[in-house]
Amino acid sequence: MAFNDLLKQVGGVGRFQLIQVTLVVLPLILLASHNTLQNFTAAIPTHHCRPPANANLSKDGGLEAWIPQDRQGRPEPCLRFTSPQWGMPFPNGTGDNGTRITEPCTDGWMYDNSTFPSTIVTEWNLVCSHRALRQLAQSLYMTGVLLGAMMFGYLADRLGRRKVLILNYLQTAVSGICAAYAPNFSVYCTFRLLSGMSLASISINTMTLNVEWMPIHTRAHVGTLIGYVYSLGQFLLAGVAYAVPYWRHLQLLVSVPFFAFFIYSWFFIESARWYSSSGRLDLTLKALQRVARINGKQEEGAKLSMDVLRASLQKELTLSKVQASAIELLRCPALRRLFLCLSMLWFATSFAYYGLVMDLQGFGVSIYLIQVIFGAVDLPAKFVCFFVINSLGRRPAQMASLLLAGICILVNAVIPKEQTIVRTSLAVLGKGCLAASFNCIFLYTGELYPTMIRAATALLPETLGQPLPDTVQDLENRRRGKPRHQQQEQQKQMVPLQASAQEKNGL
Numbered sequence: 071m072a073f074n075d076l077l078k079q080v081g082g083v084g085r086f087q088l089i090q091v092t093l094v095v096l097p098l099i100l101l102a103s104h105n106t107l108q109n110f111t112a113a114i115p116t117h118h119c120r121p122p123a124n125a126n127l128s129k130d131g132g133l134e135a136w137i138p139q140d141r142q143g144r145p146e147p148c149l150r151f152t153s154p155q156w157g158m159p160f161p162n163g164t165g166d167n168g169t170r171i172t173e174p175c176t177d178g179w180m181y182d183n184s185t186f187p188s189t190i191v192t193e194w195n196l197v198c199s200h201r202a203l204r205q206l207a208q209s210l211y212m213t214g215v216l217l218g219a220m221m222f223g224y225l226a227d228r229l230g231r232r233k234v235l236i237l238n239y240l241q242t243a244v245s246g247i248c249a250a251y252a253p254n255f256s257v258y259c260t261f262r263l264l265s266g267m268s269l270a271s272i273s274i275n276t277m278t279l280n281v282e283w284m285p286i287h288t289r290a291h292v293g294t295l296i297g298y299v300y301s302l303g304q305f306l307l308a309g310v311a312y313a314v315p316y317w318r319h320l321q322l323l324v325s326v327p328f329f330a331f332f333i334y335s336w337f338f339i340e341s342a343r344w345y346s347s348s349g350r351l352d353l354t355l356k357a358l359q360r361v362a363r364i365n366g367k368q369e370e371g372a373k374l375s376m377d378v379l380r381a382s383l384q385k386e387l388t389l390s391k392v393q394a395s396a397i398e399l400l401r402c403p404a405l406r407r408l409f410l411c412l413s414m415l416w417f418a419t420s421f422a423y424y425g426l427v428m429d430l431q432g433f434g435v436s437i438y439l440i441q442v443i444f445g446a447v448d449l450p451a452k453f454v455c456f457f458v459i460n461s462l463g464r465r466p467a468q469m470a471s472l473l474l475a476g477i478c479i480l481v482n483a484v485i486p487k488e489q490t491i492v493r494t495s496l497a498v499l500g501k502g503c504l505a506a507s508f509n510c511i512f513l514y515t516g517e518l519y520p521t522m523i524r525a526a527t528a529l530l531p532e533t534l535g536q537p538l539p540d541t542v543q544d545l546e547n548r549r550r551g552k553p554r555h556q557q558q559e560q561q562k563q564m565v566p567l568q569a570s571a572q573e574k575n576g577l
Contacts, residue, residue: 072382073342073343073346073382073383074285074286075382076342076358076374076379076382077283077284077285078285079362079367079370079373079374080358080359080361080362080365080367080370080371080374081361081362081364081365081366081367081370082285083284083285083288084361084364084365084366084367085364085365085366086283086339086361086364086365087283087284087365089364090279090280090283090338090339091280091283091284091292091295093334093335093337093338094235094276094279094280094338095276095280095295095296095299096299096331097239097272097276097327097328097331098272098273098276098296098299098300098303099299099300099302099303099306100303100306100324100327100328101269101272101273101300101303102300102301102302102303102304102306102307103303103306103307103310103324104242104246104265104269104324104325105269105424105427106304106307106427106428106441107307107320107321107324108190108204108207108208108211108428109311109427109428109430109431109437109441110186110189110307110311110315110317110320110437111189111190111317111320111321112189112190112191112196112204112207112208112317113185113186113189113191113431113437114189114191114197114201114204114431115181115182115183115184115185115186115189115191115192116144116145116147116181116182117147117179117180117181117182117192117197118133118137118145118146118147118150118175118179118180119136119137119146119147119148119149119150119174119175119177119178119179119180120175120177120178120179120180121133121136121137121150121177122136122177123177125154133145134155135151135154135155136150136151136154136155137150137151138150138151138170138172146172147179147197147198148174148175148197148198148199149172149173149174149175150172150173150174150175151170151171151172151173152171152172152173153171155170174198174199175198178195179195179197179198185315186315187315187316188315188316188317188318189317190204190207190255190258190317191204193317194254194255196255203255206259207255207258207259207262208428210259210262210263210266211262211263211265211266212266212424213263213266214262214263214264214265214266214267214270215266215267215269215270216270217263217266217267218266218267218268218269218270218271219270219271219274220526221267221271222234222237222238222267222268222270222271222274222275223271223274223526224526226271226274226275226278227526230340230341230344230345230348231275231278231279231282231340231341231344232279232335232338232339232340232341233340234271234275235271235272235275235276235279235335235338236332236335236336236338237268238268238269238271238272238275239268239272239328239329239331239332239335240328240329240332241264241265241267241268242265242268242269242272242325242328243325243326243327243328243329243331243332245261245262245264245265245268245325246261246265246321246322246324246325246326246328247322247325247326248261249261249262249265249321249325250318250319250321250322250325251318265325273512276296277292277293277296277512277513277515278341279338279341280292280296281293281513282341282342282343282344283339283341283342283343283361289513290456290459290460290513291456292513293459293509293510293512293513294452294453294455294456294459294509296509296512297448297452297455297505297508297509297512298448298449298452300448301445301448301449301452301505302445304441304442304444304445304448305442305445305446307324307441308438308441308442308445310323310324311438311441312438339357339360339361340353340357341357342354342357342358342361345357346379346383351376351379351380351383352376354379354383355374355375355376355379358371358374359371359372359374362374412511412514412515415468415472415507415511415514416511416515418472419472419475419504419507419508419511422475422476422479422500422504423501423504423505423507423508426444426479426497426500426501426504427444427501430444433490433493433494433497434490434494435490435494440494443494443498444498444501447498447499447501447502447505448501448502448505450502451471451502451503451505451506452505452506452509454506455467455471455506455509455510456509458470459510459513464510464513464514467506467510468507468510468511468514471503471504471506471507471510472503472504472507474499474500474503475500475501475503475504475507478496478497478499478500478503479496479500481496482496482497482500
């Protein structure tokens with residue numbers, strides 16, 4: 071009996087799966103908010119230099135006397151005149167009228183607060199020569215995403231998915247609230263980095279925990295559900311950011327709910343598949359029997375015993391003492407190939423996706439409107455992706471979504487900036503394709519990597535209808551084309567041989 075058969079025995083997709091999947095997926099609504107939060111908390115309002123403190127605007131001829139105009143007739147954001155360009159000269163006789171000599175904004179800036187009354191840009195003057203610091207804040211957040219995926223991915227494979235998720239919810243809540251009260255830019259960046267670490271782990275382990283508790287035929291449904299919840303978060307962010315235009319309040323609002331997620335996450339049931347792959351047969355039995363009770367399958371749960379599990383999960387128990395690590399990604403040929411292919415997929419999708427969604431002000435339309443449009447395009451894109459995944463397979467869906475996204479982005483690069491509607495339309499279409507690619511790659515990664523290292527395309531194998539690999543050996547067998555039943559027979563033959571070897575060695 072394979073693990074998928076055990077899941078069916080205790081209810082398949084029952085009350086437990088519906089409740090736990092819902093509760094595990096719910097935090098992803100705010101995950102989308104955090105990922106693109108700086109579109110609003112770090113928005114750049116229209117600005118120009120502040121005139122000198124001793125300037126008399128009524129005498130000098132108004133603000134125009136101090137601020138030069140650009141080619142479009144708008145105030146220059148980073149320069150001012152050293153002296154007023156008309157009106158009376160300074161009383162001390164210094165400075166000539168009409169010299170048109172400019173200087174940087176030594177007295178700070180004045181901001182248009184009509185749309186964005188408070189952002190980190192206006193609070194810490196992240197404009198002109200300090201503009202790169204704004205990008206640094208987002209780069210540090212994404213650095214946290216990278217570090218979190220590596221560190222917490224390793225911990226999830228060693229400590230379990232549930233414990234890591236509990237820690238991540240608490241870390242997100244605390245670091246997000248601390249960022250909201252940050253006294254300076256450096257402290258803000260530090261806590262944003264910590265938020266990125268925990269949110270990356272939440273994203274990975276949400277998919278992992280849900281996939282490991284679901285039968286084979288429902289995995290694409292779960293992946294699509296996760297994608298739609300993330301899209302819902304994009305709609306939510308647009309509304310909340312519009313209603314709460316002050317960056318500290320907005321940062322606080324999207325962080326506090328993680329305390330609630332932290333509290334109810336203690337009731338999650340750890341992955342029985344992870345228990346079995348870790349050699350904890352007693353905890354595997356408890357988890358399956360608890361799920362059977364919740365699903366109303368007490369009789370089926372009572373039929374399970376340690377002996378039944380030993381007979382059913384011989385392979386997991388035989389190889390549970392083999393401690394796989396990230397080194398296996400490069401040591402094992404099958405894993406190395408997967409790792410390189412998936413790494414390129416993740417890089418291409420993430421690089422293009424965040425390049426689009428983190429520059430909403432560059433489209434020249436309302437930032438709130440474009441946020442809603444970017445969320446809306448996900449709905450049909452992920453719906454089409456779902457049918458392609460289920461009918462043609464994961465590989466065609468992955469290839470098609472990336473190919474279409476690449477075409478849209480390349481064509482957009484040669485369109486003149488004046489054609490705002492065309493550029494925005496291509497960007498929206500490309501973003502929808504990238505969202506579909508994300509939907510597929512999350513599912514693909516969870517299905518391709520074995521259980522023991524799961525929390526770490528044309529060349530990728532198809533996984534439609536395939537059981538999840540539990541060990542590196544499963545992956546090697548799949549690469550060589552061995553049928554599943556042949557793999558199980560091979561594992562059954564290994565058990566008595568290993569037991570005999572242990573007896574000879576006096577173990």
